Amino acid sequence: MTTPVQTPATGAAHAASVAAISVRSAGKVFQVAKGAEVRALDDVSLTVAPGEFVSLIGPSGCGKSTLLRLIADLDEATSGEILVFGKTARQARIDQEYGIAFQSAGLLPWRSVQANIELPLELHGVGKTERSARAEELIELVGLTDFRSRFPDQLSGGMQQRVAIARSLAERPKLLLMDEPFGALDEMTRERMQQELVRICSETGAAVVFVTHSIPEAVFLSDRVVVMSPRPGRIVGIVDIDLGPGTQRSEGLRENSAFFEGVTAVREALHGSPAAPMGVELR
Amino acid sequence: MTRPGVRFSAVLWGLAGLVLLAVLWEGYKAVGPVTGVQFFGQSILPKTDDRSMPHLVDMVTRALQPVNSAVGSPPVWVSVIGAALNSLGVAAVGWVAGSVVGFLLALLMQRLRVAERAVLPWLILSQTVPLIALAPVIVAWGGKIQIGAFSWDRWMSVAVIASYLAFFPVAVGALRGLQSPDAIHLELMRTYNAGWFKTLLRLRLPASVPYLIPALRLGAASAIVGTVVAEVSTGYKGGIGRMIIEFAQSGTSDPAKAYAPIAGAVILGLVSAGLVALVGLALKRFNRQEAAS
Numbered sequence: 001m002t003t004p005v006q007t008p009a010t011g012a013a014h015a016a017s018v019a020a021i022s023v024r025s026a027g028k029v030f031q032v033a034k035g036a037e038v039r040a041l042d043d044v045s046l047t048v049a050p051g052e053f054v055s056l057i058g059p060s061g062c063g064k065s066t067l068l069r070l071i072a073d074l075d076e077a078t079s080g081e082i083l084v085f086g087k088t089a090r091q092a093r094i095d096q097e098y099g100i101a102f103q104s105a106g107l108l109p110w111r112s113v114q115a116n117i118e119l120p121l122e123l124h125g126v127g128k129t130e131r132s133a134r135a136e137e138l139i140e141l142v143g144l145t146d147f148r149s150r151f152p153d154q155l156s157g158g159m160q161q162r163v164a165i166a167r168s169l170a171e172r173p174k175l176l177l178m179d180e181p182f183g184a185l186d187e188m189t190r191e192r193m194q195q196e197l198v199r200i201c202s203e204t205g206a207a208v209v210f211v212t213h214s215i216p217e218a219v220f221l222s223d224r225v226v227v228m229s230p231r232p233g234r235i236v237g238i239v240d241i242d243l244g245p246g247t248q249r250s251e252g253l254r255e256n257s258a259f260f261e262g263v264t265a266v267r268e269a270l271h272g273s274p275a276a277p278m279g280v281e282l283r
Numbered sequence: 284m285t286r287p288g289v290r291f292s293a294v295l296w297g298l299a300g301l302v303l304l305a306v307l308w309e310g311y312k313a314v315g316p317v318t319g320v321q322f323f324g325q326s327i328l329p330k331t332d333d334r335s336m337p338h339l340v341d342m343v344t345r346a347l348q349p350v351n352s353a354v355g356s357p358p359v360w361v362s363v364i365g366a367a368l369n370s371l372g373v374a375a376v377g378w379v380a381g382s383v384v385g386f387l388l389a390l391l392m393q394r395l396r397v398a399e400r401a402v403l404p405w406l407i408l409s410q411t412v413p414l415i416a417l418a419p420v421i422v423a424w425g426g427k428i429q430i431g432a433f434s435w436d437r438w439m440s441v442a443v444i445a446s447y448l449a450f451f452p453v454a455v456g457a458l459r460g461l462q463s464p465d466a467i468h469l470e471l472m473r474t475y476n477a478g479w480f481k482t483l484l485r486l487r488l489p490a491s492v493p494y495l496i497p498a499l500r501l502g503a504a505s506a507i508v509g510t511v512v513a514e515v516s517t518g519y520k521g522g523i524g525r526m527i528i529e530f531a532q533s534g535t536s537d538p539a540k541a542y543a544p545i546a547g548a549v550i551l552g553l554v555s556a557g558l559v560a561l562v563g564l565a566l567k568r569f570n571r572q573e574a575a576s
């Protein structure tokens with residue numbers, strides 16, 4: 001991380017090589033009560049390449065959501081710089097550079113599955129026929145063809161989450177931000193959803209920042225796993241996972257020794273052990 | 284789908300309440316002392332003679348007879364319905380006007396935090412002004428309005444007073460509804476870079492419906508009460524409020540007559556609630572439960 005800080009202008013000039021996300025020494029301090037403050041993030045630097053799948057993992061309160069929210073421009077960094085495709089986070093949000101999915105699906109209860117998926121398109125003035133064609137594609141992609149005119153309260157939690165993911169993909173973003181999207185699901189549904197997500201993402205070529213509490217989930221999905229520690233929230237290690245492209249990641253992989261090595265490496269980084277068998281760079 | 288069942292049992296309970304009321308009335312009339320019950324010179328239970336408490340049968344029979352002895356005088360129930368419809372029309376105008384004003388105020392308060400802090404206390408204060416005090420003022424002001432062919436009519440004063448009562452529950456309910464969306468939905472709209480108006484249209488308005496429907500129902504009830512009371516205090520003729528007073532004044536000679544317009548006013552309230560329920564039915568789509576995820 002010795003690259004000099006680039007201005008947005010020069011970043012955009014290298015359009016081909018511009019990072020999907022470039023976080024430089026970002027910090028976030030929340031003012032809680034009078035005088036009291038929480039340092040949620042401290043000197044965090046991270047670069048995510050286009051098409052790369054990066055997971056954020058760490059104990060509760062270490063600032064994973066905060067980092068994601070800074071990238072999404074839902075909160076503002078108190079220090080440092082955050083660029084998304086070479087633009088400021090704010091500009092990137094205005095330009096709709098990313099799709100987002102939260103821990104709870106956040107579907108609008110009065111809209112059908114299809115209408116929920118169409119929401120971002122509708123807001124951005126996409127025509128009716130184009131909209132429903134796109135929704136059709138996405139509904140098929142997440143396997144909800146028979147449920148397109150159902151309402152959220154008629155769906156299981158897993159189905160709702162799939163709708164939310166379809167919605168986040170609606171505008172073909174080159175970047176997906178996901179905050180524990182599978183947090184509320186049972187283990188079986190969760191593994192199936194992971195499989196679907198990894199396939200969808202490698203098919204669409206989107207870069208992903210994925211927040212999770214689950215080590216196997218992070219390893220199964222990611223090209224890199226970013227390990228964070230709390231108080232103040234900072235990155236303590238980045239584990240490279242070499243399990244091949246997403247299209248080739250299937251259930252069998254979970255029994256693979258490379259998968260176990262990845263799990264071990266992430267666990268050790270989390271627990272602060274110096275052993276680094278699989279390309280861990282500890283800082 | 285328990286809906287029809289729920290509605291059916293609601294009707295049953297309503298009827299049971301009516302029967303209970305009738306039983307209490309006739310029961311007390313049968314066993315209560317003719318002179319009523321007095322406590323240190325204060326009458327705490329009414330007299331039970333036919334003048335103070337006519338039999339229910341007499342009330343119904345009286346309702347079917349002509350209003351007075353004049354030739355061609357319509358039956359009491361017909362003129363009660365006429366008066367009730369008249370009041371319903373005035374109340375409806377007041378309700379619509381009040382609801383629109385209330386909703387616009389809610390929008391303003393939602394849009395501007397300052398407005399909420401500045402306006403809300405005044406709204407609450409406005410409802411503490413007694414109606415009786417308000418009526419003459421509005422009639423007097425209305426009387427001064429004359430624009431071209433338009434001149435202020437007495438029913439408009441009544442409608443204004445009805446709207447004055449109706450706007451408050453709508454303003455409060457709509458404000459709560461507009462503020463009801465969860466942070467996650469608001470943030471989602473922010474990620475879509477949707478401005479205030481688009482967020483209003485796609486999120487706040489639909490989310491406010493479950494709050495708005497009860498508020499509109501409350502507003503309708505207030506508008507009816509306002510209309511009935513305002514008819515009396517503004518001296519507007521032709522409505523049910525006026526009729527209640529008129530018929531009550533003939534109470535000594537014809538006690539059973541007074542109850543028909545009272546029943547008419549009650550039915551008026553029920554009808555207005557029914558009309559609002561129709562509005563709710565039209566907006567049923569937005570009344571869905573929050574998805575449990």
Ligand SMILES: Nc1ncnc2c1ncn2[C@@H]1O[C@H](COP(=O)(O)OP(=O)(O)OP(=O)(O)O)[C@@H](O)[C@H]1O
Nearest residue numbers: 030031032038040059060061062063064065066067
């Ligand atoms: N709006 C806020 N106001 C004050 N403090 C906040 C706010 N949001 C987050 N924090 C604090 O910042 C720290 C990091 O929170 P964050 O939500 O990013 O953690 P997290 O890693 O996502 O945790 P979890 O895994 O439990 O979701 C916590 O100590 C939290 O209390």
Ligand SMILES: [Mg+2]
Nearest residue numbers: 064065066179
């Ligand atoms: Mg979190």
